Amino acid sequence: MTGADLTSAEYYKKATSFWNYPEVPYGAALREMIRPSDVVADIGCGIGVVSCFLAGISRQVIAIDKDKAALNVLREDIKRLGIKNIEVVHANWPDVQTADWDVAVAFYHHRFGYTTEQVDTLRRKTRRSGIMVNQGVRPREGFYESLGSLFGITNNPDSCVGSCYVRGRLEQAGFAVTCDDVFHDFGQPVDTVEDAVRYAMRQLKLHESDRPRLEGIVLDHVEYVNGQMVLPIKRFNCLLRFYQQAA
Numbered sequence: 001m002t003g004a005d006l007t008s009a010e011y012y013k014k015a016t017s018f019w020n021y022p023e024v025p026y027g028a029a030l031r032e033m034i035r036p037s038d039v040v041a042d043i044g045c046g047i048g049v050v051s052c053f054l055a056g057i058s059r060q061v062i063a064i065d066k067d068k069a070a071l072n073v074l075r076e077d078i079k080r081l082g083i084k085n086i087e088v089v090h091a092n093w094p095d096v097q098t099a100d101w102d103v104a105v106a107f108y109h110h111r112f113g114y115t116t117e118q119v120d121t122l123r124r125k126t127r128r129s130g131i132m133v134n135q136g137v138r139p140r141e142g143f144y145e146s147l148g149s150l151f152g153i154t155n156n157p158d159s160c161v162g163s164c165y166v167r168g169r170l171e172q173a174g175f176a177v178t179c180d181d182v183f184h185d186f187g188q189p190v191d192t193v194e195d196a197v198r199y200a201m202r203q204l205k206l207h208e209s210d211r212p213r214l215e216g217i218v219l220d221h222v223e224y225v226n227g228q229m230v231l232p233i234k235r236f237n238c239l240l241r242f243y244q245q246a247a
């Protein structure tokens with residue numbers, strides 16, 4: 001399949017397979033927290049790359065997302081891979097009517113522990129612990145950051161997607177919380193410079209008139225990793241682990 005034919009989900013899968021996500025960089029943290037007998041909720045599962053990984057290390061996965069199209073991609077993968085222990089749930093977190101879970105997982109789901117309803121639901125339905133990953137406070141590096149300055153989009157160096165706020169809310173609710181800074185190299189593998197330009201135009205919804213400027217910056221930035229052309233995206237993430245405590 002050429003770059004011209006790829007959907008967003010296929011580009012994402014290409015990246016997850018190239019970088020072995022979520023094993024890299026989160027496999028050790030997930031295995032340390034999750035036991036083979038556990039029920040795990042994957043909240044904001046998207047197309048379910050993390051859910052499929054979790055299915056291999058737990059008894060049952062409850063894969064929750066509000067995006068029907070993403071869940072259909074997961075359903076097809078479940079069928080294709082013969083996975084028997086993922087329950088796919090279309091729901092708008094925290095409005096979920098599922099069984100409770102031992103461990104909650106939420107990777108790159110920005111609105112996870114913000115509201116009282118979300119935190120109360122986590123407290124009520126999580127038997128043991130949880131793990132959340134989101135953009136941290138350290139600035140990202142790579143193609144998009146350079147692109148931002150080219151197109152005059154300023155990057156707030158202190159911006160994050162609120163992991164410290166979520167940490168505070170979880171602690172206030174009675175969870176014990178730890179927090180780590182995790183580097184995640186997650187550049188987009190592309191086949192050609194044209195493929196890279198097409199991918200970036202589409203991700204950023206750019207106009208055809210922006211193409212010449214974009215081509216220049218793509219050429220300046222593409223890297224080769226083990227012989228594969230990659231549009232570099234280097235993230236510094238906040239990994240929160242939270243644990244129920246005896247009342």
Ligand SMILES: C[S@@+](CC[C@H](N)C(=O)[O-])C[C@H]1O[C@@H](n2cnc3c(N)ncnc32)[C@H](O)[C@@H]1O
Binds near residue numbers: 043044065091107110
């Ligand atoms: C960036 S994707 C992350 C996907 C997946 N966790 C991963 O790491 O590959 C974030 C997902 O969260 C989902 N999401 C955002 N808000 C949600 C909500 N309130 N309820 C359920 N899903 C939500 C989006 O639909 C999207 O699929």
